[in-house]
Amino acid sequence: MTAAALDRRVLVIAVLAAFVAFLDGSIVNVALPAITDELGGGLPVQQWVVDAYLITLGSLILIAGSLSDLLGRVAVLRLGLVAFGLTSLACGLAPTAELLIAARAAQGVAGALLVPSSLALIMSTHRDAAQARAIGLWTAWTSAAFIVGPLLGGLLTDTLSWRWVFVINVVPIALTLILLAPFRNERPATRTPIDVAGAVLGAVGLGGVVFALIEQANYGWSSPVVLVPLAAGALALGGFLWRQATAQHPMMPLSLFRERNFAVGNLATVGIYAALSVAGLALVLHLQQAAGLSATAAGLVSLPVTIMLIALSSVFGTWAGRVGPRWFMAAGPAIAAVGLLLLQAVSTPFDFVQQALAGVLLYGLGIAVTVAPLTSAILGAIAPEQSGIASAVNNAVSRIAGLVAIALLGAVIGTQVDDAWLDRALQLCAALLLAGAVISAVGIRTPKQPARS
Secondary structure, three states: OOHHHHHHHHHHHHHHHHHHHHHOOOOOHHHHHHHHHHHOOHHHHHHHHHHHHHHHHHHHHHHHHHHHHHHOHHHHHHHHHHHHHHHHHHHHHOOOHHHHHHHHHHHHHHHHHHHHHHHHHHHHHOOHHHHHHHHHHHHHHHHHHHHHHHHHHHHHHHHOOOOHHHHOOHHHHHHHHHHHOOOOOOOOOOOOOOOHHHHHHHHHHHHHHHHHHHHHHHHOOOOHHHHHHHHHHHHHHHHHHHHHHHOOOOOOOHHHHHOHHHHHHHHHHHHHHHHHHHHHHHHHHHHHHOOOOOHHHHHHOOHHHHHHHHHHHHHHHHHHHHHOOHHHHHHHHHHHHHHHHHHHHOOOOOOHHHHHHHHHHHHHHHHHHHHHHHHHHHHHOOOHHHHHHHHHHHHHHHHHHHHHHHHHHHHHHOOOOOHHHHHHHHHHHHHHHHHHHHHHHHHOOOOOOOOOO
């Protein structure tokens, strides 16, 4: 196999492996009404079906990054693929809401193994301009997975059953395992112990806080059912940060944040990905529950965003590799924010061309301008040998931002899904995107280009 063919194969493997993990963060959104129609539970169950996955994915993706650097990227990738397939089947077969939520949490554990190892595989095999282009393609396709999820989920829900939004994962997983079969696992020369205590503190902290944010709608802020897990979660998160600052081998080395672009890029990620998560969920819920669209039609609304991500992300990633990511990271979220504000025209009865087309196109353009330069800025600030943990940290930040934002959704904008509810959600997301734009414009620095001989 030639070097070029090997690079292409690695890129396809990395994209497919991360694609399913990102896909399951959004494919379930359009299936939520069908899930609660069959299993019951209303909005709290809908929030938990989304956030149970994001809690374990976000809290364990850090330790998965360390595992990738410790045990070898290929071995961790294989383990994650097999586990993701099994837990996807468990989700599809779940007879109750409680068992579905538990299976989603287990699925998040498996997903945590896929993302950092897939991107680290690219970082270890691609160099210079080829690396920037590969990161752009990886980012485009994995981000497209987050956006295409509602369309695919809608088609499966309407034509088969909501259960197929999980079972379908077996197909790309099987293909990825076949492509990965010839690769041998290479372990690093030195082994670093795994920070188990840090992983437990992170998972308990996120779980406690998110539980309180979601269940306050049922019990109220003064209830011990809310206050106890909230306090325990906050203490655990404080303990997690203390552990990372004092442990000999932390799962999230705080030294990474001494690199300016890494720190600023992750701060911008908080606002940008919180907005992406809430906007995607709020729009499909409104289109189905208020406007009366089918799951497929609701998913089709976001199709232009997916097309633009796939077509344009690698282009903007390449440009950012040449001139620096700063102004792409500043302009992209601002353009996307304008698109979301235009989507306030969405109302009942729904008319896609008059109410949504302009907003969707601007939103898609803004996200396409943003995602690849954001990833390149963050990973470009870190030494290649730390690419696994750096990727894990950034992906953890993006998933945690999304899960906390979704958990807060009911408390911040209410639980009655109507036109005014959607407007409040879009205004909140636009503000988060503008915050990401300002942070990027002020904080990101263009890396110095090597002198030409």
